[in-house]
Amino acid sequence: MISEWIRELDEAGVVRLAEALALKIRAGDVIALSGDLGAGKTTLARALIQAVLGDPAAEVPSPTFSLLQAYEAPRLTLTHFDFYRLASVDEAREIGFEEAIEKGAAIVEWPERAPALLPASRFEIALAETVGAAVRRVTFRGIGEAAAHVRRIGEVLAFLDASARFRGARISHLQGDASTRAYARLTCDEGTALLMDAPRQPDGPPIRDGKPYSEIAHLAEDVRPFSAIAGALRAAGLSVPDIYAEDLGRGLLLIEDLGDRVFGSEVAREPGRQAELWRAAVDVLVALRCTPVPEQLPLGDGSVYCMPSYDRGALQIETELLLDWYWPALHGAAVPADVRAEFLMLWRAVFDRLAQQPPGWVLRDFHSPNLIWLPERAGIRRVGVVDFQDAQRGSAAYDLVSLLQDARLDIPATLEAELLAHYGREVARREPGFDAAAFSYAYAALGAQRNTKILGIFVRLARRDGKAQYLAHLPRIWGYLTRDLSHAALAELSVWYDHHFPRPARTARLRG
Helix, strand or coil: CEEEEEEEEEHHHHHHHHHHHHCCCCCCCEEEEECCCCCCHHHHHHHHHHHHHCCCCCCCCCCCCCCEEEEECCCCEEEEEECCCCCCHHHHHHCCHHHHHHHCEEEEECHHHCHHHCCCCEEEEEEEECCCCCEEEEEEEEECCHHHHHHHHHHHHHHHHCCCCCCCCEEEEECCCCCCCEEEEEEECCEEEEEEECCCCCCCCCCECCECHHHHCCCCCCCHHHHHHHHHHHHCCCECCCEEEEECCCCEEEEECCCCCEHHHHHHHCHHHHHHHHHHHHHHHHHHCCCCCCCEEECCCCCEEECCECCHHHHHHHHCHHHHHHHHHHHCCCCCHHHHHHHHHHHHHHHHHHCCCCCEEECCCCCHHHEEECCCCCHHHHEEECCCCCCEEECCHHHHHHHHCCCCCCCCHHHHHHHHHHHHHHHHHHCCCCCHHHHHHHHHHHHHHHHHHHHHHHHHHHHHHCCHHHHHHHHHHHHHHHHHHCCHHHHHHHHHHHHHCCHHHHHCCCCC
């Protein structure tokens, strides 16, 4: 597979191409730069290295005489090779080219000196002078797996070029989350913005009733839900990113940059502020109860987005992640059919009772990685909210337990109880008919459901996606789940977990 596009770019355009490419490169990638002396290879290579390092002022010496220069960046090692002075392919091997692309990515100037060493999948960039001395003719080609990235980079640059405000902005990589979405920060004299790069994802294999997991669990598959839901939450008074530009078909959004004061980072700097921040977030959820969830939300292209419900099918398929991923990682074999049947029977009874809860907003990922402190704003707007594209209609208890049983950092049981009580008092003051007992059950049941799901997801991230760092959170999740299962109405479910996942098993080393 090959993808190619050709553009005439000035030096700033060459730098922007390098910055956009830096968003996509991963370990194993090779970027082959060709062109005559003075064509601009050094400019592009320097910009690419600086973008990967996240430092536009980083010193990037030419490897003409040293033959190579390695750069250790937080997300990968990038090695810059110059093959101009090499006499043979063997010399390229001797200086460690093959080892470099096993461990990281590589930029190669003068790749024609050792074409046999280039991998079948690679990026190729050819630069040539034009009549205008300041403009280069750039041919950008992707071969193999790189082809899709070349197409996408072309779409991203065209999207940004259409923005009068951010056309010339510097593009810098932002660390993403566990999803397939990618983010970049755009910086210019007028300020900053974020690029959300989220092309529609292909459906996974059908796993039940001919439907893939994403459809059963009602997961967003493109940027349309984010755009629609952002408008509704903004109208409700929440601080969500403004959308400056959008290409719904290609999955590209240019959105407001709410900054870097993420709740987790704030607590890491000042642990004593956790109660203050979490209380402010609880107040957001109290206020959100006053806003009904529309069945349909308008989109900028004239279409509508239909809000899904957090129904039995979604809740059940999520709990089964424990059986599908955690169980075999612990036991080395699939879960027995009778064990699965009992698990599903017990959860069906829980879901029957949860169905009696009044429907409200469920943002679904209302926790520290997605909350940003905005002290310059007032009231509930001090809490910036992102990552809500999977929102649904369901019990408001879900978001509260997501916040008070944060998967990525510890929430003391005393603080959880204090803020749960605060939520109950504030809601009861606004809603005279508030059923505190029913809400308490929903909080415990949905906490158990969510933590069961997370145990499975974190093992899946480790085993399928190679993200072993998520396993460090498992003891915390088991602790939260134990709290939830202590609710009297969940006693039978608690017995099942104690029997099949006794306390020693919850800290046992997982296989694989």
